[in-house]
Amino acid sequence: MAEIKTLAATVRSGTGKGAARSVRREGNIPGVIYGGGEAPMPITLNYRELNKLIYAGHFLTTIFEIDIDGKKERAIPRDYQLDVVRDTPMHVDFLRLKAGSRIKVGVPVHFANQEAAPGIKRGGSLNIVLHTVELMVPADNIPESITVDLTGLNFNDSVHIQAIALPANCTPVDRSNFTIVTIAPPPGGAAAAEEEAAAAAAAAAPAKGKK
Incomplete structure (x- = not known):
């Protein structure tokens, strides 16, 4: 079974390009958790931690237990975007993992x-x-x-x-x-x-x- 890693996040109040740029100016990365029969949840992630995880390898097959302001969501990355010039993370999409799903x-x-x-x-x-x-x-x-x-x-x-x-x-x-x-x-x-x-x-x- 793939290793489960922990990741801290906070709820992101704004959505859209303007809100995402604001998150990046603060040194963080915008993301979203979707699926599992629930509404998408915009989140904010720490840039340094996320950058290290992406470049450590196997990011898209790693299960994360994401602690979002005290609420834990089990999820797996489905996609991420990198800056075309600097290859730094710009956004991450996570899929909720519900027991019994495939x-x-x-x-x-x-x-x-x-x-x-x-x-x-x-x-x-x-x-x-x-x-x-x-x-x-x-x-x-x-x-x-x-x-x-x-x-x-x-x-x-x-x-x-x-x-x-x-x-x-x-x-x-x-x-x-x-x-x-x-x-x-x-x-x-x-x-x-x-x-x-x-x-x-x-x-x-x-x-x-x-x-």
């Missing part, structure tokens, strides 16, 4: 056991088709990642989504059996790799008749 999340893909993939050991390369996979997941149990086991993969082998054991109650948004990763042969193809391996083995073997 949401769409881009979950990072991790790759394990590269050393156990013959195609990589023979000079091939890992061709990652997707770094994240969009899944429908329980709002109260969002996985941090999914893992692809590369054991036994050779040149031109592929791993598709249906071969991966997904966490409980998690399903791909795309129902096709799409490709996650392939093993690409080295330049010159598999034959060149075989010749290079044979030459290396011959060079390592002791010459006949020599003691």
